[in-house]
Amino acid sequence: MSIPVLLFASYADAFGARRLDVPLDAPCQVADLVRVIRSMPGGDRLPAAPLVAVNRTWVHEDVAVQVGDEIALIPPVAGG
């Protein structure tokens, strides 16, 4: 099984993709997901604590990810 994760802007460039299929089973914690993503090619370009959204809401790393959730790894925002 894998968990799809959306990527944007500088993170899409870092991983060379707009979506990652992370080799991990849900349910798991956001922290587990980030740990595995960090080990993937391009993951060394992530900051110490990247922002994550689940179902379009900001979450902390101890939040559980369920099958079917929309997960996004969010670069530092820079709107305006």
Add this chain to the structure above:
Amino acid sequence: MTVSERDGLHVAIVSARIDVGALLTRAQAPGVGAVSMFLGTVRDLNDGRPVSGMEYEAYGPMAESELRAIAEETCGRIAGLRLVVEHRVGTLDIGEASVAIVAAHAHRAQAMDGAREVIEALKRRVPIWKREHYLSGDREWLDPTKVQA
């Protein structure tokens, strides 16, 4: 692209040029006595580097829902406030507006506070990114955690 509406509140992430006049018209109402507008525009120099344009990318659905939440929270704090907010995505030329916030109220203090609160929250919370295009041909995503935005 996407639009969110309720009485006195309009937020949208748009790809077309922002029509400032239309936003001002939309914010108007008989009880309005003060209208404050903030425009963010693309400038030609950043951190000493000549800039030729700016590219904006958004996580569209979340950007709109965060923007809507910010607008509703601001209207909750400032009773009677009307807000019209649009943020543009795509590649913009120097001088073009990337974001427009129109805050309308019976009185000026609330209108001006409303516009200020929305732009400050937008910069902290809304998943939008910008990549500067330099005259040298280089392109770089801006990271406000590292440089002054």
